[in-house]
Amino acid sequence: MGVKLRQQHSKILKGRKQKIDRRLKRKQWEDQERPMFKGRNIHYEVAEKIQAIRCGGIGAIHQMVQRSGLVEEINAKVKLLKVHVPYHESDHVLNIAYNILVGGMRLEDIELNRNNEGYLNAVGAQRIPDPTTAGDFTRRFTPEDIGSLMESINTVRSRVWAEGRKEKWKEALIDVDGTIAGTYGECKGGMNLSHKGIWGYAPLIVSFANTKEVLYLENHPGNVASHDGSVKWIDRAIEVVKPYAEEICIREDTDFSLTGNFDRWSERVDFVFGMDARAVLIKRAGELPEEAWNALVRKPRYAVKTQQRQKPENRKEELVKEKGYKNIRLTGERVAEFEYQPGKCEKICVGKELERGKRREGAI
Known part of the structure; x- marks a missing residue:
């Protein structure tokens, strides 16, 4: 796109934004005799050459995919087809990915894109x-x-990070967790009943929290423990991120406290894992002096730009009190630190015991 054309488009978009701002400008209204939705004459025309699609950004995304070399990389490493008549592996992968990007929920939704001439032209x-x-x-x-x-x-x-960033991330955060992907199908291979009573799958997700990118994903049946097979994917994620970060911190919940790997990981990265409140940890926390505990002050979720809004009455809590149900509320949070050495570790870890009212949780 030329410089003059970009300037022209910017001018058009700016003008439209100004018109909307004028229409939405605050003013003191008088009592209106007619509804705001008045209706007016509107004409529909079918252009012979110009085509419009609801997913206009798909063309820009496809250009990015081509320029980044992703098409060539997929075709070089993924070998599933002996001949290409007419599709390559990258065509199939992008076809499924783009279907999700434009709002598709199932493979059947590809048929909508397949019969959309504007979409075909965009890609x-x-x-x-x-x-x-x-x-x-x-x-x-x-x-x-x-x-x-x-x-x-x-x-x-990695190529995009190397070309697009001038300096390394000071701290790279790698998150590891499992989730539940439910399905309504009855003949899906590999699905099972999860601990929440949901039929489906339990994929393991290893993501880069700084940019919210998924680095690795492994699908599991719904009844498989979330940490199953996670060690190899954590190691791979470290290799991907390591050249572009000064420090790496791995964050996981209690299911991923695989203590047999702590010593090895501690030589390369930092990590924060949750630990189940076992009897030995509860005992250690109970033996701490009162002065070892400090109030935990959490950062606010957002900054109030004008003034704090008054919270409405909690109707659910009122009903709980009226009916005499057991009401569990968070009264405060305190945190204390102590040294703890898991049985499978040669090194000593720093444990943090978090006390929420009468409930205690551990982290290493």
């Missing part, structure tokens, strides 16, 4: 795979192929 494709073909492609993947696909994405990610 520069004569045609795209239909939902059945897309489903057949996903069934070709083995766990090793999925790993290759994630590594191809991370290779391009």
Whole structure:
């Protein structure tokens, strides 16, 4: 896009914004005789050449994908097709990814994009795979192929970080957690009943909190423990982020306190893991002197720009009191530190005991 054209577009957008600002400007209204939704004559026209799509940014995203080299990287590392008639591996991967980006919820929604000429033109494709073909492609993947696909994405990610950042992150935060992906299907392979009574899957997600990017993902049946098989993905995530960060901190909940790896990880990164309030930890916390405990002051979720709003009455709490139900409320938070050495560690960790009212939680 030329400089003059960009200036022209900026002028048009600025003018439209000013018109909206004038229409929405605060003023003292008088009593109106007619409703605001008055209605007016409107004309619909079908242009012969100009096409509009509801996902206008998909073209810009596809240009970014091409310029970053992601297409070539996928085709080089993911080998699922012996011949390409007419689609390559990257065509199938982008077809499914773009379907989600434009609001699709199922593979069947690809058919909407497939019959949208504006969408096809935006991604520069004569045609795209239909939902059945897309489903057949996903069934070709083995766990090793999925790993290759994630590594191809991370290779391009590292290239973008290297070219786009002038300095390293001072502290890179890697989050590891599991979630529950429910499904309404009854014939889905690998699904199971989770501890919450939801049929579906329990994917493990390793993400880069600084940019909210998912580095690795592994799908599990719904009844599998969230930390199952997480060590190898944590190690891989460290390798991806290490060249671009001065320090790395891994954050996980109690399920991921894999103490057998603490010594090895401590040589390369910092970590904050939750620990279950076991009897030995509760005893240690109970033996601490009162002066060891300090009030925990948390940062506010947001800054009040005008004045603090008055909170409405909590109707739920009123009903609980009226009916005489047990009412558990957070009365305060205190924190204390002490040294603790897990059985599988040679090094001593610093433990923090958090007291919420009468409930205690541990972190290392």
